[in-house]
Amino acid sequence: MAARRHLALTAFAAFVFLFLAAPLLIIAVTAFGEASTIRFPIRGFTFEWFGAVFASRSFMSSLRLSLVLAVYATLLALAIGVPAAYALGRTTFRRNKLLRSFFLSSTFVPGIVIGYALFKFLVIGLRMPVFAGLLLGHFLVVIPYVIRVVGASLEQFDFSIEEVARSLGCNRAQAFAKAVLPNIGSGIVAAFMLAFINSFNNIPVSMFLTGPGISTLPRTLMSYIEYSYDPSVSAISVLLMAITVLLMYGVERTMGIGTLAG
């Protein structure tokens, strides 16, 4: 009896994993079809759609923009977020709780609203260049990840180590660089990767903030899908999934994949 119920649970879980994996596997397979529109199962086998993607100027320039944007937005968020998380973790002021929620406040505003607000204020109001608007928008998207992840690893840190460094003659900056930073390093790496992937994948904020000729890859892909149904979309999807796999591998090596769950 027990074994049969166990079988039922296993079958149920297998069905759910099939539901999760099958759509992405189907996309991956369609990237290799020879026909000019997507069909499944595929006829023939070709790499030509990957070639088409690499030859496409709009895909390549938006890929470049997405990568540059994700790196800049993440570095900006780390430059602003790590000192803030340190100040909040090192002190026990009553206002820290309020300040922490202030730094996390962009999680309570839907991405599409952030995009619209910045569009109205920066692009229409201040006539700011497209890239500056995108950078600020993506900074708002990723700063909560830095505060959360770096904050969590500072909670694990024993600040008496920093005190020892200072009593041994380090000044504040030296003590931070030599005693604190190495101990929260893996937290910073994890924050970097989480922030990077969330900026790289973001659509809602970018929707309003991309301009003519300047578009992020997901945004370009989205407008391309509206008019075309050819396997180059599948080929890009495979490339994006490959980037995801690399990042997951990186996180697994530094902090363990479980940290993404928290």
Added chain:
Amino acid sequence: MRKSLYFFLLAPGVLLLGVFLFYPLIVILAPTFASEASPFERYAAFFSDPYYLRIIYRTVRIAIVATVVCMILGVPTSYFISRRSRRAKSFLMAVSIFPLLTNSVVRAFAWIIVLGRNGVVNSLLLRLGWIDRPLTLLYTEFSVLVGTIYLFLPLMIITLVGSMDNIEEDVTEAAESLGANRLATFLKVVLPLSLPGIMVGGVLVFSGAITAYTTPNLLGGNKNMLLSTLIYQRAMSLSDWTGAGVIALVMILMTLAVVKLMQDLANRLDRS
């Protein structure tokens, strides 16, 4: 830490968020209250327009159904994952996290391939002779729902595995040694103990579903708009700035209400 250093470390972030998040929000929200009759005139008009009401209902309906389906699919699956050995568990967690980190355009596009007129489902059913002509599955409320479930099920699973991992093996073994079969153990021991996780997961799915943009945009078409696609259309296609501002505040308040609900639930569960 000296106060001056404390402020020096926090000031840049406070300044950036103040100028580029809070001030822009004021810029888009202030005009929605500018009216001669009553500051809430536009909101009253919004909530009495049947067209907008339909969109609000649809947004909430899809979010509720998606949350419930994610719970039904997620709870047994997470239980299955949490009872595996270490290696099997980390593999299954990776399989669950992978879709979460894959671009939402890719995830929505997968369902275009599956549900489209010449898609996987239709060609399979045609070949089996179960249907004579393709079913309209794509650009319906159904496809938005499927896409939303697909988008958030991993989040539910990950949250639930975290909370089910905290249930000691001893507790379930005790239930079984006292004569409960596996199903009874699951229903009477595991389910009540993972209730906090189910609630947190549910709130995450719900609040994500009412604000998701990519999925309703790609899988819903013009006939199945949600609040998120409506705000984009109002602002970008129609240049209706105050209309978009009204929708923005409605979405922010809905999100805050759900977050508040989660905090209250967490507090109550902590105390009991």
